[in-house]
Amino acid sequence: MAKIYYDKDAKLEHLKDRKVAVIGYGSQGHAHALNLRDSGVDVIVGLYRGSKSWKKAEKDGFEVYEVSEAVKKSDFVSMLIPDTVQPAVYNKYIRDNLKEGSVLLFAHGFNIHYNQIIPPSYVDVVLVAPKSPGHLVRRMFEEGKGVPALVAVHQDYSGKALDYALAYAKGLGCTRAGVIETTFKEETETDLFGEQVDLCGGVAELIKATFEILVEAGYQPEVAYFEALHELKLIVDLIYEGGIYAMWYSVSDTAKYGGMTRGKRIINERVKEEMRKILKEIQTGEFAREWILENMAGRPSFYKLLEMERNHPIEKVGKELRKMMPWIKGIDVD
Numbered sequence: 001m002a003k004i005y006y007d008k009d010a011k012l013e014h015l016k017d018r019k020v021a022v023i024g025y026g027s028q029g030h031a032h033a034l035n036l037r038d039s040g041v042d043v044i045v046g047l048y049r050g051s052k053s054w055k056k057a058e059k060d061g062f063e064v065y066e067v068s069e070a071v072k073k074s075d076f077v078s079m080l081i082p083d084t085v086q087p088a089v090y091n092k093y094i095r096d097n098l099k100e101g102s103v104l105l106f107a108h109g110f111n112i113h114y115n116q117i118i119p120p121s122y123v124d125v126v127l128v129a130p131k132s133p134g135h136l137v138r139r140m141f142e143e144g145k146g147v148p149a150l151v152a153v154h155q156d157y158s159g160k161a162l163d164y165a166l167a168y169a170k171g172l173g174c175t176r177a178g179v180i181e182t183t184f185k186e187e188t189e190t191d192l193f194g195e196q197v198d199l200c201g202g203v204a205e206l207i208k209a210t211f212e213i214l215v216e217a218g219y220q221p222e223v224a225y226f227e228a229l230h231e232l233k234l235i236v237d238l239i240y241e242g243g244i245y246a247m248w249y250s251v252s253d254t255a256k257y258g259g260m261t262r263g264k265r266i267i268n269e270r271v272k273e274e275m276r277k278i279l280k281e282i283q284t285g286e287f288a289r290e291w292i293l294e295n296m297a298g299r300p301s302f303y304k305l306l307e308m309e310r311n312h313p314i315e316k317v318g319k320e321l322r323k324m325m326p327w328i329k330g331i332d333v334d
């Protein structure tokens with residue numbers, strides 16, 4: 001059984017004399033900066049000139065500096081910019097400004113695990129990876145709750161790297177929920193696998209396929225939306241609250257029988273074989289190389305695919321129907 005760390009196992013005092021430079025102010029960056037400051041940590045923000053996040057961070061009351069300046073003014077650097085730009089920004093603005101004994105923190109292990117960033121020997125290198133989108137890291141903290149996280153130590157120059165990681169996780173509110181110690185390898189490979197076959201990729205394709213097949217069979221798009229997407233949230237909440245069995249317990253016997261017999265025809269052995277191939281591509285670095293090359297080429301496929309997602313018919317139907325549900329907070333995507 002994994003060792004799980006909670007509030008009692010983490011001491012914010014380890015950050016008492018530290019100045020944390022949160023580099024990036026996006027999904028994770030804004031949440032980390034706000035939660036840490038609310039936890040009494042001294043936080044500044046590092047961005048690039050012209051960043052649309054600069055004004056947001058200033059409006060939230062942070063001192064904002066260009067990345068190199070923020071690193072020079074700090075002894076704890078939190079890398080919360082996109083994985084794809086981290087190596088270039090690190091090499092140009094961070095590496096030569098890191099003080100001996102600084103802590104270099106990541107929220108995803110990609111660039112350390114695939115050797116895209118090689119830190120100097122005189123710093124601690126740690127991971128604090130919230131298992132949640134950034135906006136919920138903030139929302140749950142404000143509600144007095146927390147999201148679980150993974151922590152890992154890649155390099156322990158000070159002998160206290162895990163203490164710093166746990167203190168940071170506590171500052172985010174993650175030790176309220178529980179924090180598991182892992183490795184950069186395990187966090188990276190499981191996170192990539194989950195977001196590709198389940199959380200993002202798999203779920204999105206299942207929702208769209210359900211919607212498309214119902215609509216092409218002549219059912220109303222609105223009915224298809226409620227079945228394929230809206231109700232999924234309610235079902236997943238049941239699973240979140242009490243596990244898959246609690247969901248079976250709560251749905252009708254007809255849904256139990258239909259789901260237990262037909263679900264295995266969807267996620268069948270052929271599908272599982274494809275999932276194992278995807279995991280292999282992650283473990284061998286094949287996916288990482290493909291993603292790095294896609295970015296070096298200017299993201300030709302990435303933007304085309306994203307546009308197709310944005311223009312899928314389910315988006316138009318959903319936007320109209322969600323207007324009828326004012327309790328849905330919504331996320332500003334423009």
Ligand SMILES: NC(=O)C1=CN([C@@H]2O[C@H](COP(=O)(O)OP(=O)(O)OC[C@H]3O[C@@H](n4cnc5c(N)ncnc54)[C@H](OP(=O)(O)O)[C@@H]3O)[C@@H](O)[C@H]2O)C=CC1
Binds near residue numbers: 024130
């Ligand atoms: N999104 C999530 O929920 C999760 C993300 N992570 C990890 O967190 C890290 C940050 O990801 P995420 O929060 O999603 O990133 P976002 O894309 O949401 O935010 C990126 C931030 O970095 C800024 N930025 C972009 N380029 C540069 C640059 N060259 N120099 C300085 N700042 C820059 C952006 O400013 P501007 O907008 O102005 O360009 C923005 O403020 C990644 O390692 C990711 O894997 C981990 C767990 C979950």
Ligand SMILES: CC(=O)[C@](C)(O)C(=O)O
Binds near residue numbers: 130
């Ligand atoms: C929220 C999370 O951890 C994801 C889906 O893996 C990500 O956004 O990188």
